[in-house]
Every structure is written in C-alpha cells, then in structure tokens.
Amino acid sequence: MDERSNPRKFKLWDTAALTNAMYEAAEIRHKLERSCETKGVDISELDPTLINSEILYDVTLAYLASYEALMQEDLIHRSSKLKPTIH
Numbered sequence: 001m002d003e004r005s006n007p008r009k010f011k012l013w014d015t016a017a018l019t020n021a022m023y024e025a026a027e028i029r030h031k032l033e034r035s036c037e038t039k040g041v042d043i044s045e046l047d048p049t050l051i052n053s054e055i056l057y058d059v060t061l062a063y064l065a066s067y068e069a070l071m072q073e074d075l076i077h078r079s080s081k082l083k084p085t086i087h
Helices: 012-039 053-072
Strands: none
Touching: 012 053
16 A cells, blocks of 8 residues: 555544444444354345335445545555454
C-alpha cells in the first residue's frame, strides 16, 4: 500500500463506527453461511426473517468488500491487522 498520507481520512468516531459495522457484517455472514451448511441449502433457500436472507447476505458481502476497499485506499485505519472474526 502507498505510504502517502490521505487527506480524506475519516474522523476517529467514523472509523470506529465503520469497524463495528464491519464486525457485525462478518458475524451476519458467518451465521448465514453456517445456517446454509447446517440445513444443506443454498442462501436463496433459507427461511426469510424480517429481511430476505439472500438480500441480507448480499448486503453484508457488499459492506465487507467496501470496507476492505476503504482500507486499501487508506481512507480508514484499523487499529489492528486482524481480519474480521466471529465471536
């Protein structure tokens, strides 16, 4: 990654909010994938909750990809080098 300083960095509280949402998105993705494995079905075959599982899964994947793109562009800073993990 380029070592240049990016003048567009988010404020600290913005970074914390994005990081927390990233961990929650990773948790949602994990639970949906685990449910698919347990039931032996595709994501589109899961029972819908308040939000259709397939749509929820797509949103979490998009969020996680966006978060990583922001990291690559040095627009946000993660305090540790850990990847999103499951609790």
